[in-house]
Amino acid sequence: MAQGLFISFEGIDGSGKSTQARALAQALRAAGRQVTLTREPGGSPGAEEIRHLLLDGPPDRWSAETECLLFTAARRDHLERTIRPALAQGHVVITDRFADSTRLYQGITRGDLRATVDRLHDLMIGVDPDLTFVIDLDPALGLARARARAGAELRFEAMGSAFQTALRAGFLDLARAAPGRFRVIDGARPADTVAAEVLALTQARLTDG
Ligand code: ADP
Numbered sequence: 001m002a003q004g005l006f007i008s009f010e011g012i013d014g015s016g017k018s019t020q021a022r023a024l025a026q027a028l029r030a031a032g033r034q035v036t037l038t039r040e041p042g043g044s045p046g047a048e049e050i051r052h053l054l055l056d057g058p059p060d061r062w063s064a065e066t067e068c069l070l071f072t073a074a075r076r077d078h079l080e081r082t083i084r085p086a087l088a089q090g091h092v093v094i095t096d097r098f099a100d101s102t103r104l105y106q107g108i109t110r111g112d113l114r115a116t117v118d119r120l121h122d123l124m125i126g127v128d129p130d131l132t133f134v135i136d137l138d139p140a141l142g143l144a145r146a147r148a149r150a151g152a153e154l155r156f157e158a159m160g161s162a163f164q165t166a167l168r169a170g171f172l173d174l175a176r177a178a179p180g181r182f183r184v185i186d187g188a189r190p191a192d193t194v195a196a197e198v199l200a201l202t203q204a205r206l207t208d209g
């Protein structure tokens with residue numbers, strides 16, 4: 001049986017994570033791999049219910065602390081019900097966002113909650129992906145793309161461009177601190193070009209083990 005691999009996509013809103021996660025899943029399936037494509041918040045029935053609580057409503061609906069707990073609860077369910085079973089069956093699991101999003105959205109952008117986020121992660125989650133792609137993009141471009149997209153939940157996007165700028169810097173800092181896990185990808189290029197680079201890096205990782 002093939003060895004499972006756990007991959008996440010991270011980056012600011014509208015950077016192209018969902019597009020790239022889908023493209024990678026399709027390419028790997030075409031190459032004969034079994035793939036589970038999933039997302040956060042969500043990715044299991046219980047976590048999808050929590051997603052609605054988190055993403056619908058006004059920006060100040062939850063305190064940052066409450067948000068941490070809700071994202072962590074959703075992630076724990078996602079891990080138990082979707083991610084771990086798929087990895088055990090040898091799937092490549094591709095998730096659109098994971099714990100790095102909490103480290104930044106809840107951890108650094110609204111007060112310094114990073115220590116709390118890290119403690120909760122250690123207590124309840126305890127794993128990070130094998131490989132994380134940060135799709136890096138200028139926030140102005142990301143916002144324009146996100147606005148053009150129909151039907152998106154807008155709670156976090158409504159928090160503004162200074163927030164997105166802080167997020168972008170935060171993702172790049174996380175990547176610098178853990179170069180073994182992260183690959184920073186220039187998301188301003190055409191989607192096909194980005195997808196080809198992501199696929200090549202994933203295949204290199206699958207080959208190296
Ligand atoms: P995210 O999941 O990071 O919010 P999406 O993948 O949903 O981003 O992309 C946001 C919007 O931008 C979508 O309408 C998508 O079709 C478009 N898009 C994605 N990647 C690119 C790209 N490389 N160039 C131009 N537009 C893109």
Ligand code: TYD
Pocket residue numbers: 012013014017018040041055071096097098099101102103105106146153156157
């Ligand atoms: P999503 O639909 O993934 O938005 P986008 O496609 O724009 O990335 O919505 C998820 C939103 O939730 C996004 O704004 C980021 C936020 N989020 C957090 O604040 N913390 C988290 O831990 C996660 C996973 C997402």
